[in-house]
Amino acid sequence: MNYSELDYRKSIDYLHSLEKFGIKLGLERIKKLLAALGNPEKDFKTIHVAGTNGKGSVCAMIASVLKESNYKTGLYTSPHLIDFRERIVINGKKIPKQKISVLIKDMRRVADKMRPHPTYFEFITALAFKYFSEQKVDFAVVEVGMGGRFDATNVIYPEVSIITNVSFEHTEHLGKTIKKIAKEKAGIIKCGRPVITSAKGVALKVIENKCKELKSNLIILDEKSFDEKDMNINNQKFVLYGVKEDYNLTSRLVGKHQMLNACCAVACAELLGIRKGYVIKGIKNVFWPGRFEVVQKNPVIILDGAHNPDGIKALKNTLVKIFGNKKIFFVISICSDKDIEKMIREIAPLVKEIVITKHAVMNRAANPLVIKKLAEKHVSKYANNIVVKKTVKTALNYVRKKARKDDIICVTGSIFTVAGAKEVL
Structure with a gap:
């Protein structure tokens, strides 16, 4: 191991040490930190993306289109699957390890003197903005971490704000109604800057009212905005009806x-x-791991980070569209703060065998026995094969031994479950 690799590992250890400061929504600390760094977030144009589901995919698509348009494009997303550097990318290339070490060393001189200390997410958000500034990106596509209004990313004044959709998530921080959660996400809307959303119902009304208040033009999208042509395990073709013209994608x-x-x-x-x-090419070339990602065939292994009821419903609909009523081996671990029963009930009709496990991230995984009890309630109507394994690795190895070449294995429930599978595959 050379010095730079050792230095990088120490830098990552430092970042992990910041997790002790927990989740603290608010902009005071991040603004203070960025000011001390020279306000790097003001050095490039930004696109800001919030939403319960799909915001990472939207960010990846926009970044791909901008890259094809010959813009130097930064992409800041969370969480990562395997490598921390996945969060901070320019034109598809992860931030170099040495650059992380240098930036963290410089930033610690400021952050470690601050009281209260910046949180993990605040620190890495500032790190991303500092890196993008130094590298002179034209655009940065920025994914909200949680909510929007008090999220650390909400210090930018974007060219466009996007709110994909709104459903129940992080209710202990964002509120226990769709209206309250939507209000938090609508907090990224800036005066006079255009807004795009595919939200519906109460959430859409909240976003509409915020746009009227701030005189921001709103583009509302729904399933009438496209027509499906073909969908298979490798890709899909569809006609998209844009505001200005139509696209065969x-x-x-x-x-x-x-x-x-x-x-x-x-x-x-x-x-x-x-x-x-450039739009057509950008959409064609985009890749976003852990989103209906087919990593093997014969048997087919699909990794999908669906982590809440709406995400699982979308996954189920895609599986049915491609495979019909074929029964599936599921490997699943879900975070304890999610609506586990709704998620299990959604996939229950597709189950051939469900292997319940526990992902290894920050002790956030639900107890497998809790999930098993719910599976016995809902899955047993369709299949009697309900198994518990200690780790994602043992669960996946178990299923791979049982599955035949014509079977389907789907690993889901959390992006952290997908990460565990990627370390095995």
Whole structure:
């Protein structure tokens, strides 16, 4: 191991040490930290993306389109799957290890003197903005971490704000009603700057009212914004009806929900004046791991980070669309703060065998025995094969030994479950 690798590991250890400061919503600390760093977030144009589901995919699509348009494009997302550096990317290339070490060393001189100390997410958000500034990106596509209004990313004044959709999540921080959660997400809307959303119902009304208040033009998208042509395990083809023109698109991100996500990305591209050819190429080339990602065939192994009822419903619909009523081996671990029963009930009719396990991230995984009890209630109507394994690795190894070449294995329940599978595969 050379010095730079050792230094990098120490830097990552330092970042992990910041987790002790917990989740603290608010902008005071991040603004103070960024000011001490020279306000790097003001050095480039930004696109800001919030939403319960799909915001990472939308970010990846927009970044891909901007890259094809020859813009130097930063992409800041969370969480990561395997490597921390996945969070901070320029034109598809992860931030170098040495650069992380240097930036953290410099930033600690400021952050470690602050009281209260910046949280983990605040620190890495500032790190991303500092890196993008130093590298002179033209655009940064920025994914909200949690909510929006008091999220550490909400210090930017974006060219476009996007709110994909709104459903129940992080209710202990964002509120226990859709109206309250939508209000938090609508907090990213800035005066006079355009807004794109595919939200519905009460959430849409909240967003509409906020846009009226701030005189921001609102583009509303729904399933009438596209027509599906073909969907298979490798890609999908669809016609997307943009605000300015229509697009015949092919994408490796599969599922009807991804077509709607593409509508958000294309609407953003149109607002930015991106040429049609670049849009088509950007959507075709985008890859976003852990989203209906097929990592093996014979048997088929699919990794999907669906982590809440709406995400699981979208996954189920995609599985049915591609495979019909074929029964599936599920490997699943779910975070304890999710509506586990709704998620299990949603996939129950598709289950051939369900293997319940526990992912290894920050002790957030639900007790497998809790999930098993719910599976016995809902899955047993369709299949009697309910198994518990200690780790994602042992669960996946168990299923791979049982599955035949024509079977389907789906690993889901959390992006952390997918991460555990990727370390094995």
